[in-house]
Amino acid sequence: MKLDYRAALRDGLRHALINEPRAFLMGEDVGAYGGCFAVSLGLLEELGENKVRDTPLSESAFVGAGIGAAMGGLRPIVEIMTVNFSLLALDQIMNNAATLLHMSGGQFAVPLVIRMTTGAGRQLAAQHSHSLEGWYAHIPGLRIVAPATVADARGMLWTALADPDPVLIFEHAALFGITDDLPEELEPVDLDRAAVRRPGTDITIVTYGSGLHRSLEAAEVLPGEGISAEVIDLRTLRPLDSDTYLESVARTHRALVVEEGWRTGGIGAEVAAQIGEEAFWDLDAPVGRLATAEVPIPYAQHLEAAALVQADDVVAAVRAVVG
Template sequence: MAKKTYLQALNEALAQEMEKDQSVFILGEDVGQFGGCFGVTQGLFDRFGEGRVMDTPITESVIVGAAAGAAASGLRPVAELMFVDFIGVALDQLFNQAAKMRYMFGGKAKVPMVLRMPQGAGIGAAAQHSQSLEAWFMHIPGLKVAIPSTPYDAKGMLISAIRDDNPVVFLEHKLLYGVEGDVPEESYAIELGKADIKREGTDVTVVATSRMVHSALEAAEILAKDGISLEVVDPRCLLPLDTGTILDSVRKTHALVIAHEAVGFAGPGAEIAAQVAEKAFDYLDAPITRVAAPFCPVPFSPPLEQAFIPGAGDIVKAVRALR
């Protein structure tokens, strides 16, 4: 199997689905000749033409809303926002329009659109270009929320997202774009809503998302030397959330640490913790712990930004504190 970056995997998923299905097209800011803000759509403009890879004005509301309108009219748009932070100006079109059409119209509408958005800190982009906002989207019935951590998952999940008949929010971490991994040439789909155990273990479950999956795997290596065995569970999708896999793991290890880059307070970990507390409380030998960003906007200056981003060291500390 060929090694590819997370970015190449996404690009390949887009190309393969566009090749296969004429109704798939891309729209967003600078996604054409420019190849997208981070380069995810590179080469697709030359290959598929401006009719299918559309540079929009800087108009996030219409990017999201036109995707919803086109999806409701039978197409499968893949919209890109340059940064997840920009969803603020377009949120109505996502959560009041795209997400609710099916339910409020009595099950008649289908809104098969994907909204790809890079998120996360680590490139010195400061408060308005670095957030992790997955918890916002998890709160909206009607959306699906995909947050892949590896190149393999990125490709298979994007293919699934494009084929899905619901609006899918697809969250990519900027610092993962260059991460390499095994990615098959051929097209394959990974079911949305299926967690993946990234490392099996027996002592503590770490439920980690996006870039924190890599931090959790790093922490597992460190702790293994001390004879502590971590099981790293990557939900891959936060909506629907594969609580079954998480609960099974906790029932086995009796301890849970949740790791994400979003702010901890009312973050995605709060829901995961609540699910486990409600359904597997008796299996827990220690309080549930969250490793997450502190409650402040993402700072600019490199040392402050680094202090903001949780990492493997924080997970190691959290696991040790359990014992």
């Protein structure tokens, strides 16, 4: 059936709430409003107030309550409207969700799922355009996933819900319109493995989220220049599936990392460093890196576009790496 990213997220969410008796959704405007991005539209009416809970605008309280409820035996799905607001819950995410299992000597697992939108590209200016998933990927104890395809948007939640540890799902706000044909049955997604989205032989592009789409667009035109690019979607930013991209680099001997986060200290830096450490002798050229310009994202369309990685930038960067 043909689904867009939004409908896929809704289908995955509905499926999770129905099939996991201990699961419930809570967050701002998830109920009566139907979700800020209409992901949970109709679920309150269908599943009731116990399963779909509107919360006050209290990110710290409802994320922390999700942690407590998870330790109390439930399987909360917490929606934070956008990554930008997750900063108001950072104490709970970082000091509690990420630490409790280890600090308690293995006694208290936190089987919590936190969903949030991420990313720029909609002229919403600096406070509504962050891409902080790479930043969250810095934190041991969390699993960080980023669905870039319609199938992942539908299937990742179920896998995340089965994870005994906290999983943060970053849904890209600029991808809600992409569509795909999916089977009727929901297929769970393997969160341990990156996915090769386009096979190629001359260069490995490692990316995720919105970067996947810019990279695939670039990979479409590169054959015109005689370049075959392999495009890898990380899907999970922590823990990184380095085997998949190292194996690819061993074949292509060149690598470009594309991300929407800022360049300094970003997830791309980590991937590039790993390739440098583990695949140095496989490389025929230095690893290339593309990231968002190191500025707060501006409102003006031309400035925002200039700040973000575009398909043309990927093409140019590939040329530079391939030489």
